[in-house]
Amino acid sequence: MLTGTTTSGEDPRPATEAAFAANAAESGQEGLAQPPALATRFASTPRGAQFARRLAVRRMREWGFSPLSDASCTVALVVGELAANAVQHGRVRGHVCRLRLVLDTVSGLVRIEVCDAAATRRPPMVPPSSSLDCESGRGLLLVDILSVRWGSTPRHPVGKTIWAEVSTRTSAVSAT
Helix, strand or coil, X not given: CCCCEECCCCCCCCCCHHHHHHHHHHCCCCCCCCCCCEEXXXXXXXXXXXXXXXXXXXXXHHCCXXXXXXXXXXXXXXXXXXXXXXXXXXXXXXXXXXXXEEEECCCCEEEEEEEECCCCCCCCCCCCCCCCCCCCCCHHHHHHHHCCEEEEEECCCCCEEEEEEEECCCCCCCCC
């Protein structure tokens, strides 16, 4: 059962520092600086997807979340699934994938965005059901369960962005 999916044009929270600043201002916390976002490219290969996941864990540690914390492990899993899907289903020769992570300390959310160049291959509105003996098909189900909400938006001039928002509030923040 999908609980928080939106589709193109319904993105409830654009991932920009300006949007997060507006959120902080509305809550009376505009003096709080938001940590720097991570924006990087990775190769459209399985090794590139692994690299994206490792970078996400490193950034979570820089933001004060232990690599073994619930928040860091959840972000790593969601990044891994979205990056693997981008590599497997969104690969276009001559194009790389992109990863963007933004921490909103006011709302306690990490926004994950993975972009690929294949605009025609959109994720299904409902994660595909898979039998217990299938080797694949559970990635979007995991993303749906672990995320507050997720969806996809077209990316201009080419491709799409699959995004998810993960809560950091259920885990303790510890500096390492």
